[in-house]
Amino acid sequence: MQRIRIVLSLLFASLLATAQDKPLPVAADVKTGKLANGLTYYIRKNQEPKNRAELRLVVNAGSILETDKQVGLAHFVEHMSFNGTANFKKQELVDFLEKSGVNFGADLNAYTGFDETVYELQVPTDSPAVYRKAMQILEDWAHQVSFEPAEIQKERGVIIEEWRLGRGAEARLRDKFFPVILKGSQYAKRIPIGTRANIDTAHANMITGFYKDWYRPDLQAVIVVGDVDIAETEKMIREHFEKIPAAVQPKPRKKYSIPAFTETRTAILTDPEQPYNVIQIYYMQPEIPPAHTELQYRASIVRELFNQMMSSRLDEIAQKPDAPFLFGNSSYGSFIGDKDAFSLLAVAKTGKDIKAAMQTLLTENERVKQYGFVQSELDRAVKASLSRMENLYNERDKIKSAELLQELIRNYLKGESIPGIEYEYELYKKFLPGIRLQEVNSLIAQWIKPANRSVVITAPEKEKTGLITVKEAVALLNKPVGKLKPYQDKVNAGPLLPAEPVAGKVVKEQQYESIGTTEWTLSNGARVILKPTTFKNDDIQLSAISWGGASLYSDAEHANAANAAAIASIGGIGNLDIQSLQKEMAGKNCYIAPSIGLYMQGMSGSSTTKDLETALQLLYGYFAAPRKDEAMFNVMLQQMRAQLVNKDNDPGSVFSDSVSYIMSNYHPRRKPYTTATLQQLNLDRAFEIYKERFSQGGQFLFTIVGNFTTEGIKPLVEKYIASLPAAQKPDNWKDIGLRSPSGVIKKVIRKGKENKASVKIFFTGNAGTYNDLEDLQLSQLCKAMGIRLREILREDAGGVYGVGVSGGISKEPVPEYSISIQFGCAPENVDKLTALVMEEISLVKKQGVAPVNVEKVIAEQTRSLENDVKENSYWRYRLEQAFFRNQDPNRIPEAPAQVKKLTVDKTRELANRFFNEQQMASFILLPELK
Template identity: 75%
Template sequence: MQRTKMLFVLLLVVVQLTAQNKTVKDKVLPVSPEVKIGKLSNGLTYYIRKNQEPKNRAELRLVVNAGSTLESDKQVGLAHFVEHMCFNGTRHFKKQELVDFLEKSGVNFGADLNAYTSFDETVYELQVPTDSPTVYRQALQILEDWAHLVSFEPVEIDKERGVIVEEWRLGRGADARLRDKYFPVMLKGSQYAKRLPIGTKENIDTAHYNTLTSFYKDWYRPDLQAVIVVGDVDVAETERMIKEHFAKIPRAVNPKPRKKFSIPSHTETRVSILTDPEQPYNVVQIYYTQPEIPAAKTESGYRASIVRGLFNQMMSSRLDEIAQKPDAPFLFGSSSYGSFIGDKDAFSLLAVAKTGKDIAASIETLVTENERVRQYGFVQSELDRAVKSSMSYIENLYKERNKTKSAELLQELVRNYLKQESIPGIEYEYGLYQKFLPTITLQEVNSLISRWIKKTDRSIIVTAPEKEKNNLISSTAALDILNKPLGSLKKYEDKMATGPLLPVSPIPGKITAEKQYESIGTTEWTLSNGAHVVLKPTTFKNDDIQFSAISWGGTSLYSDADYMNASNASLIALTGGMGNLDIQSLQKEMAGKNCTVAPSMSNYMQGMNGSSTMKDLETAMQLLYGYFVAPRKDSSMFKVVQQQMQVQLANKDKNPASVFGDTVGYVMGNYHPRRKPVTLEAVKQLELDRAFNIYKERFSNGGQFLFTFVGNFTLDSIRPLVEKYIASLPSTGKQDSWKDVGLRYPQGVINKVVKKGKESKASVRLYFTGNSAAFNDLDELQIGQLCKALGIRLREVLREDAGGVYGVSVSGGLSREPVNNYSIGIQFGCAPENVDKLIGLTMDEINHTKSNGIAPVNIEKVIAEQTRGLETEFKENSYWRYKLEQHIFRKQNPEKILEAPQLVKKITVERTKELANQYFNEANMAKFVLLPEDK
């Protein structure tokens, strides 16, 4: 009896432990306490989260759980059309009033005010200031209007047709033509194959008003909508306002069911081998589609997603390693598991083959490497690196949890609504990573690939340039490679050179002088080797340091014959590795380190840019020091760099945008040899030894550089690192300058037409250039303001009134090297038949500005936007890093950075008139037009 009782007790204990273990494994992920979620009686869901980065700003979204897959055959493209109409008049905001109101409040159209339509959802995006209660209240009114009060005035619908056609036109080209062919094959039998959100030109042009509005009435309803607010807001007041605006929307009567579309399974392998005259690369895509893994709801599901992430990291690293060999058949290869489309995930393989003849070898290499993993799995050192990188990534997110931008936090709320992604919060997720990463075994990761590689639900797509047609693999041959038994493969060896980053430890120098800029909390150190270091400790982020190095010289110090070597010298050094470590070993050594450093060389200067966390700052300093004193010359990687350039150039002459861009650059460079488009012949003339020696020459004199550090360090913490890794750099005691090699803008009137391309679309670029008076910050700022204001006006004229463009860009500024000069450029795309008309409208606006200046309303918008922009930029490490570097490097007082908000407000109508007459000089104007080839 006693024995029976003991066995019963033991059994009970086992059952209890099993139950406890199951409870732990399948613990449901909580909702972050930071997020307020509610649902109104009409079915609308809302999310609110208080977040003070950036301060006095809020990100608002209206998410509609409806996209292009819900269109009827007569409504193709109309989900996207509805999105456009939301900006063209609502009950409370007539045409243009909505954009006008927001722009006057400092909201930037396109950046802060936008929307997108996808297959399964439509999302409206709005960032607004919250320190103005009026603006914030109106923003929620705008969301409500979008949700159920869009006007759909017939006149505005017809005007918007042209805008949408121009958006469609911009997307046409080789990619679109090829996609039109392989989508119906790959997605055969699914709604996704025939419902690209942009639609068709024919339907955009002819769709009846009622057909458009019926989509809005059917699918824009509260049970398919979510309102999301993340930002510096009062949660309770925001909830009250959401209820006030959205609870009154009536629940839909007899609503159409929101069908979820699927992609049918298939037993056959679907193959598309396609070419196009303008396709630049040889691309291979292989998809093994799988039933979608639902978003993780439990801790065990979250753990499984971490395991998949580790697999993707390790697989990508292996293929990167292959691509970094001269004999690799592809320039780039990837293999990963993730969300695909509709109700499917996919294990996808991708490669960019070097030539058409390399496509077969690329497919075989991808398949072989995946089979190698299937047979032997990864090795422990690969997993260790992936775990380090994953832990470093999540740790950085955790450290910045109270400094994360609202726009970033908002995205997971959108996914929660659309995909039911869990939102436990970064604190909880960080805890899960700490808990699970150490427990994940090689066996778990290695077991995944066998589930994903199969002969069913498989597609292979090859897209290549037309001229490679005779070199392409056949469908039968591609299938043979996929089905060929590979036998027993050789195990992967994780080769890695070992040793320190730096072959020799530096001998520290000293700080010899210190200067304070008290009003901006900045210190400047002079070092014993002559280098200067500018330091601004900040609390803008919790663990972020931005830094740079800069000095005069650049490619200008080398002859035209040496320009190719000089302009690629930093790339060749960067890809060579450092000290005794080749690039592969260096990348492996850096696993888990949160820091980057990259050298660069431009026309008149050279330098480095980098970023780091405090923990990894010494590693970043070692990289900085190493790129000065211990760059590594690698003939193998040099060949890889040459091959990459050759592939990029091989079909460039078939790409209309590339041909047009090269033509513009060469003409606007006044046919200077340094502005001549790079050719295959020029790439062959690259010399490893010469390029490497140029790099060493430009970085041999560390004492002439200015170094700038901005971030969450203290002067005491960074002092020993500066003395060890910067004050120790070699110095000649001299300061190099730059050389005037004769680069100038062309003089006079230029009219150039380029005919290239199959699609009926045109591109227009207008340039106004010339010499200017001595550079000053106010002129530079005000030219930018003139361009911004003119861009607003041209958007109204060319897009809203004429319906002739999707977008128009106006940009310009002053330059100081080699002489004081200016350039203003205007760019837009349009139908070929509208080129002259739209150029005429553009010139009319320029002449109107010369006579009358910019309209006060548009000056008000520019001032508001830039004032609001500065409020956030003043709290960015990257902003201060650049501004401090440029002011001190150019011998200007950096404390004047604080004057920017006052300078922004100095622009006037009369001043824009003066600027327009000064800089829009039609006697020195260049006009470039890209038209399709004659048929």
């Protein structure tokens, strides 16, 4: 059999080699060019979102190019680019952009990798002045960063806090296994964040030296994608970047490699804060160059199909109670540097299961090696791939600019071809039908080899006794698996629904012409809100919601009520278990997810236009034909147990759970889950609760927004929604007494090994009555406070990497306000930074927020709304909430005007009302005492 497979593989390879091959073109709508100094540029016009452009400065240099004395300084340079340039003094750059509606961190950011540094900027293009200044910012980043000594010193603290924020079990374990699996490679020694010691002490000349050496036009690309004039943009790029002199005697941009090796590199590690038992096996391969011809592109599709099928097999195993792992995956892809890897990954249920999990991974890969996949698996993978590409093709003129520019970045850095979605879709249609099992099956033998093999096993410290040894792990890899049985693709085929619904009728219709919305009342009493849109070509968002939720059940039954939707959804629908349902859904682009909250229950989902009926069948099925599955319930219990058994190892989880419990005034429903909680879960009771919550489809409000027509969707609504049981006695929610605590609370929690602290400060209390505008303005006040505290704690004090401020007013069970302020820092700086926060609160109470920050918040939210109102998800949520809460939906378009009502005086009034120090809770997470 193996000989036949090899012969067939060679035959297919021969046929492909003699087939006509064609180079992949560059998409016609991408303008590319190279300046005389070596700088590359890309421009693509795209109108989603309208009046916006995504700008990137891509530098083909990252931490891999650092010298031993420059460790971490590529990232340091990135930080300094925001701290003063030739045309923008310290803070001027961020100030200018924030006043223009650019959101720091979301629209304005950067990142440093091993091999590249990328600066990100989204700006409005309906203001020519802002757009031109944005291009000046890119030019300044490229060659005119100031590196003022005082700012370098301040920024050390910020970067140290970013480094500190990333410390924990994951970082400690990575520091140990990277030198093992990347031995002899520069990548093992150049983690982009660098080292604490070097960040703290590196001389300024070392920082500026990296910038001078590597920030040069022959290693840079400017990318612009958005609602722009291509000719004008190209002119601007030339004006700004042609004048940058070419590098004189530039250092060669060396490409680093991972040397080949023959031994099996193994790292078996434990850490007291590691929450899971993780197995990673890497079979490193020479990097497959990006596809530049059609046949090379076809080969990449074959690898994609392999990955899909292998993942599906392992997912199926993970969904069995006797599986040794919670999750398993095998796939081929890019690894690091000049290497790809065939990677095997599993999360074992316990430390004792590591060996069995590893054996299962190896066995299933060997099964594919011996027998290959079966035709039904390939058919499903082909369906899924073609459906995905069809959706991308249908949305080709509605894809966001931020998504489109990613392949341009990869083209510059990696040489990835950019033929365009139209061309790629045609290639999928051309090649997918002709891909044969033998081609996919032959891949694994090329990848699984004893050389260039690495194993990494990480586990909680308490699993150390009895953990698999290096010798055992290597022996397991080398041990012949033996002859296996072929995989049986078990499919419980059949319709999604066990019986056809008996259609009801639309009995009443009301139009809301000003917002293009229709309300239907159905014969079963359900209401359906419909808004046809053209925001996307192939997208429909839908939801269902009604009152009740877990509040209708006792505290003793809360665990069953809170998990009932998850328990029902993993059971499948009708006669189809979850595995059969997943296989039946191959090639379908839709999903529906039921949920039960504290005060309400509902469903949410999305669909392409052609799969809308399938989505509504799923929705009907989760209402009328949920399936109870004891085996999957046991799988869920095992997964939850594995998550909970080591949860207390993680300082972040302990802190978060403690804060949540205390801020609920120790309400039993906010008590953190433990393994003992799982004993409360009962399949029969949870399933019964689920059916109770979804037994009266007629009491639900359904909202559907997207690319459909009301006449076209009407028969589907009548068949799958109007057919649901009418509400005999509509439910309401119950007040279970969940409230924030009163008075002043101060708690210090000690957990963790790293020398870092987390601070959370809350202001809570009764808000009296709920008001949409007041809720909005409280959130705006918090946004403005966040801007100012970032300046104080990060830019001035250098004490944090970031600070989060959020706030709002809840509606149920009573109107309560809640404001949270949180940041991470060095333990010794907690008191100082907290004092700075309180000083700023006191100042805002006296003077209100600075006018400039009010201006920034209004600008950013106004710009954000310009995009939001063209999103189906925005309208789905806003319409749902308006109709569900009996508010006037015609007021939804007033949102931009509401945003602009914030004033300095209003911020002062809100601050005095809501920053009540008699209703304040502060929590500090500190490391354990040594």
